[in-house]
Amino acid sequence: MSTTVVDAPTDATPGGPARPAQVLRTRRRRPGASVGKTVGIVALLAFSLFPAYWMFSSAIDPEAATRGARLLPAGVTWDNFVAVIDDGGFGHYLRNSALVALGTVLASSFVALFAAVAVSRFRFRFRRSMLVLILMVQMVPLEALVIPLFLQMRNLNLLNSLLGLTIVYLAFALPFAIWTLRGFVAAVPVELEEAAYLDGASWGRMFWRILVPLVAPGVVATSVFSFITAWNEFIFALTFLQQSSKYTVPIGLQKFFGENTTDWGAVMAASTIITLPVLVFFVLVQRNLSSGLTAGSVKG
Amino acid sequence: MADLRAAPGASVDPGAPGAHPTSGTAPQPPARRRPGMLGHRSPLRPWLLLAPALVVLGVLLLWPLVRVVTLSLQDYGLRQIASGESNWIGLQNYADILGDSYLWTVVLPNTVLFALACVVLTVVLGTAVALFLNTLGGFWRGVGATAIMVAWAVPAITGTYVWIWIFDPLNGLVASILEGLGTIEPGTVNWFTERLSFYAIATLNVVHHGFPFVAITVLAGLMTIPQELHEAAKVDGATAWRRFWAITAPILRPVFAVVTILSTIWDFKVFTQIYLMPGGNGGNKDVFNLGVWSYIESFAQGKYGMGSAIAVLLTLILLGITLVYMRTLFKEEEL
Numbered sequence: 159m160s161t162t163v164v165d166a167p168t169d170a171t172p173g174g175p176a177r178p179a180q181v182l183r184t185r186r187r188r189p190g191a192s193v194g195k196t197v198g199i200v201a202l203l204a205f206s207l208f209p210a211y212w213m214f215s216s217a218i219d220p221e222a223a224t225r226g227a228r229l230l231p232a233g234v235t236w237d238n239f240v241a242v243i244d245d246g247g248f249g250h251y252l253r254n255s256a257l258v259a260l261g262t263v264l265a266s267s268f269v270a271l272f273a274a275v276a277v278s279r280f281r282f283r284f285r286r287s288m289l290v291l292i293l294m295v296q297m298v299p300l301e302a303l304v305i306p307l308f309l310q311m312r313n314l315n316l317l318n319s320l321l322g323l324t325i326v327y328l329a330f331a332l333p334f335a336i337w338t339l340r341g342f343v344a345a346v347p348v349e350l351e352e353a354a355y356l357d358g359a360s361w362g363r364m365f366w367r368i369l370v371p372l373v374a375p376g377v378v379a380t381s382v383f384s385f386i387t388a389w390n391e392f393i394f395a396l397t398f399l400q401q402s403s404k405y406t407v408p409i410g411l412q413k414f415f416g417e418n419t420t421d422w423g424a425v426m427a428a429s430t431i432i433t434l435p436v437l438v439f440f441v442l443v444q445r446n447l448s449s450g451l452t453a454g455s456v457k458g
Numbered sequence: 459m460a461d462l463r464a465a466p467g468a469s470v471d472p473g474a475p476g477a478h479p480t481s482g483t484a485p486q487p488p489a490r491r492r493p494g495m496l497g498h499r500s501p502l503r504p505w506l507l508l509a510p511a512l513v514v515l516g517v518l519l520l521w522p523l524v525r526v527v528t529l530s531l532q533d534y535g536l537r538q539i540a541s542g543e544s545n546w547i548g549l550q551n552y553a554d555i556l557g558d559s560y561l562w563t564v565v566l567p568n569t570v571l572f573a574l575a576c577v578v579l580t581v582v583l584g585t586a587v588a589l590f591l592n593t594l595g596g597f598w599r600g601v602g603a604t605a606i607m608v609a610w611a612v613p614a615i616t617g618t619y620v621w622i623w624i625f626d627p628l629n630g631l632v633a634s635i636l637e638g639l640g641t642i643e644p645g646t647v648n649w650f651t652e653r654l655s656f657y658a659i660a661t662l663n664v665v666h667h668g669f670p671f672v673a674i675t676v677l678a679g680l681m682t683i684p685q686e687l688h689e690a691a692k693v694d695g696a697t698a699w700r701r702f703w704a705i706t707a708p709i710l711r712p713v714f715a716v717v718t719i720l721s722t723i724w725d726f727k728v729f730t731q732i733y734l735m736p737g738g739n740g741g742n743k744d745v746f747n748l749g750v751w752s753y754i755e756s757f758a759q760g761k762y763g764m765g766s767a768i769a770v771l772l773t774l775i776l777l778g779i780t781l782v783y784m785r786t787l788f789k790e791e792e793l
Binding site: 195198199202203205206207209210212213216223224225226227268269270272273275276277279280282285288290291292293294295297298299301302303304305306307308309310312313325326328329332333336361386389390392393397408411420422425426429430432433436437440441 | 501503504505507508510511512514515517518519520521522523525526529539542587590593594598601602604605606607608609610611612613614615616617619620621623624626629631634635638666670723727729730733734749752753756757762765766769770772773776777780783784787
């Protein structure tokens with residue numbers, strides 16, 4: 159199917175020595191192409207958005223549990239959300255998650271920015287080794303570290319503590335944050351830095367007054383990633399947090415599952431609450447994030 | 459550290475906080491500037507800046523990596539946790555795992571075949587979507603990109619719950635449709651108990667969550683290919699299929715390598731999506747993959763040594779893939 163679609167890039171490129179009549183003719187000659195595109199975009203939207211739609215529409219459905227194959231909700235109610243926040247204790251989990259995520263974002267922004275400046279602004283021995291190290295630790299399967307980190311945190315009495323979780327998430331967010339920020343720092347012209355020194359600024363002053371404001375967009379982008387890392391994380395929260403008063407949202411969600419029956423309206427309402435902030439942040443910074451994730455893979 | 463101090467300009471620390479910013483700057487710059495390099499700095503500063511990150515990464519990523527290996531060489535259970543003693547047994551855990559038919563008949567096939575299916579489907583679907591988006595005009599391309607971003611952004615946990623709900627045997631969407639069609643008897647089918655259908659649902663979940671990354675990355679690559687190449691090939695009568703393999707694929711080879719290898723790493727260590735599905739958290743031993751098996755052995759059975767050995771095995775597999783990844787990446791980028 160896609161092969162016939164690829165055939166018609168003329169539509170996308172109206173530039174060049176434009177001969178509108180001919181463009182029109184090509185378009186008219188292949189009515190299959192535009193039909194194919196319409197079908198394609200509808201299928202793509204349906205496939206991509208369906209789970210998110212099903213989540214939200216079940217959350218606002220007053221009869222979610224018996225919904226079956228009804229594509230539209232039976233009505234619109236906020237009862238599921240109210241029930242989740244009020245009775246489910248979900249408000250408390252949200253607070254815990256927000257604290258952990260915020261702590262992770264703040265700490266990782268500073269630590270990563272310092273490290274990024276070091277590797278992209280200085281020439282020193284082992285610089286290349288440091289870069290390789292940062293890239294390598296990004297590949298460490300975190301899932302394999304649950305057992306030793308559990309024992310480590312247990313010895314430090316940091317199980318069941320939001321601080322312990324924040325520290326672990328800081329380590330998870332750092333490699334990517336450093337790697338991404340390094341590109342942003344390198345993009346700041348060296349001349350600006352030198353001009354600041356000529357004006358008599360110290361290194362610290364130059365850092366805060368010149369570098370930090372200029373790489374702020376990069377810091378925002380990596381912060382969003384750190385936030386999502388901490389907000390979504392499941393295994394370590396599952397392993398570390400044993401008292402329900404310390405649960406973060408991914409763990410708190412399990413509370414809505416009964417032995418045999420599940421209150422799907424409540425589960426989907428809670429899921430919607432968890433998903434929304436991630437969705438908003440993610441779509442907002444999509445450009446920065448995807449270019450950061452793929453840094454190095456696309457030359458261009 | 460000694461050789462660092464020996465570097466030129468080491469004696470001056472111009473960046474000390476509160477240093478007099480006006481004194482002595484005039485004669486300094488000409489003396490300290492070297493071509494292609496910033497002179498205004500102490501050789502210790504990069505290490506001071508790196509220190510917090512190195513401490514965090516060392517204590518929380520590298521040390522645990524060493525620790526998981528040493529744990530895998532011990533019979534480490536609840537008693538050892540309480541006493542803190544070591545209990546070395548050499549390679550016994552590995553011998554037990556590798557000699558267990560459960561690994562070869564259940565866990566390894568689950569892990570490898572599942573990862574393989576996910577990677578192939580993710581890359582093919584992602585590439586197809588990228589090629590499709592590349593043919594669209596600016597507006598619809600934006601709409602499509604945003605839609606797949608939504609699929610990407612939905613967290614693994616909540617996404618998994620939605621798929622469980624969709625395939626719920628009692629009131630789920632799929633069961634209701636099939637009942638309506640008369641294909642299945644109400645309440646007789648449970649897709650989560652059968653290994654194959656369990657993994658079919660998990661594959662759908664992981665591919666749906668993973669294809670946007672491939673699509674966005676490949677799309678970014680596609681937009682860098684000069685349009686003239688395709689037009690010239692078209693003039694020569696090449697079909698779209700042939701143009702893809704003769705132009706697009708070779709140019710984007712590094713992009714495909716990176717997305718394939720990254721997807722492979724991610725799909726080998728899938729945990730959340732399996733663990734959260736009914737039976738995945740210990741109830742159904744037929745559906746474990748390496749990650750889940752390691753977790754259950756440790757935290758449900760209390761056999762931390764055994765769990766660590768499984769984790770090491772998984773890590774070694776990923777390490778092999780990572781080495782390939784590093785080689786691909788370093789060929790492409792000058793650090």
